[in-house]
Amino acid sequence: MEGARPRPVDAVAVLVAAALTTATGYPAPVLLVLVAAAVPLLWTRGHPLAVAWVSAGTAIVLPLSAVLWAVPPPAAGTPIWPPACVFAAYGAMAYAADRGVRRWLPVIVLSLAVLALPGRSELVLRTEAAIALATLYGMYVAVNDRLRRELAERAERVERERLAGEMHDVVTHRVSRMVLRAGSLAMSAGDERGRAVAEEIRAIGCEALDELRHMVALLRRGTGEGFDLGLPLPDLRPLVTESARAGQSVELVVDGTPVPVSGVVGRTAYVLVQEALADVGKYAPGAEVRVRVAYLPGEVRIHVRNTPGRPDAWITAGDWGLGLADLRERVKLAGGTLESGGDGAGGFRIEATFPTSPQ
Structure with missing residues (x-):
């Protein structure tokens, strides 16, 4: 709160302290000193410790003046006394940037100075109770x-995670497919010029992927903690339900205790299962999936x-979105590995x- 500007409520605090000053019974010169000591309350938000020390100094000087x-x-x-305490x-407690001993010192001095009031035990008790309540409430506000x-920073971090994830998913997938297609074209082109153009396209795509990774790294650093929120894998049950509605028989099994994964791993795992189920629906209708x-x-x-599909089965399924090569590249970008092939019984597996x- 350092440097915060005064607000209308701060002016109200000065007026209340000034009103309490009139009940102290001090002669006019002393009342002027007390009112002057209440004026710094206007800057409580910007300089809370300085204002607290002014109040503590007032609590020390006036008892001494009674003796001297x-x-x-x-x-x-x-x-209560002093009125601004x-x-x-x-x-x-509420506005000091230093959360250590420094913010406690003026409050402790103020509380001890109040104990020096001569012959005013009831006033001392009221003031100490008021200071204690104000201190506790200030700590609560802080x-x-x-x-x-x-919470606001976390919400911003979640939004940054979402935007970075969408950028990574959409752009990386498309550019990776472009690089793969360009590489295949370079190998199959019949003339040197065609191979050169395809290789140039592939090189540009690789540069784009590097720049994308650099941008994602900047987004991670921008949050101060990175956008890995450490969440478990996304819920895969909606995919199973969707496949069941399309006529597939799908069983979902989870072994072990779910542990956090990075955001990119979670999204990639979800897409992997989604595309695998779509592939079964297209190429092995009627198959049982686990x-x-x-x-x-x-x-x-x-x-x-x-399992092997039934030739007479009919199933509704969307078009296959990713090939195995694309899917393997996406898994690799997420830091994982992908194996696929027949299972020896006429079925197919992806791991x-x-x-x-x-942790």
Whole structure:
């Protein structure tokens, strides 16, 4: 809160402190000093410790003046003393940037100085209770403000994660396919010029992927903690339900205790299962599918295995979106490995292994 501007409520605090000053029973010169000591409350938000020390100094000087210059003590009916003590204690707790001992020192000095009031035990008790309540409420406000800031930062981090994830998913997938197609074209081109153009396209695509990774790294650093929120894999049950509605028989099995994975691993795993189920629906209608997620030390494995399809089966399915080469490239970009092939019984299997996030 350092440097924060005064607000109307701060002016109200000055007026309240000035009103309390009139109940102290001090002569006019002393009242002027007390009113002057209340004016700094306007800057409590920007300089809370300085304001607290002014109040503590007032609490020390006036009892001394009663001894040295025979200034009478505050009247017995005074609500609290010094009048600005409650606001000063609250400000030190609520607005001080230093959360260590420094913010406690002026409050402690203020509390001890109040004990020096001669013959005003009831006033001392009221003031100490008021200071204690103001201190506790100031601590509550400080914790509440810090919590709100942390929640706002987390929401911003989640949004950054979403945007970075979408950029990574969409752009990386398309550019990776372009690079793969360009590489295939370079190998199959019949003339040197065609091969050169295809190779140039492939090189440009690789540069684009490098620049994309660099941009994602900047987004990670921009949050201060990276956009890996350490969440488990996305829920795969909606994919199973969707496949069941299309006529597929899908079983989902989860082994082990779910552990956090990075955001890119979670999205890639979800796309892997989604595309694998779509592939079964297109190329092996009527097949039974088993999706198994196994959490192992330091990694998570996803198995998608299907039995041979029935030739007479009819199933509704969308077009296959990713080829195995594209899917393998996407898994590789997420830091994982992908194996695929026949299962020896006429079916097909896909197995991907991803690293888990550090605990």
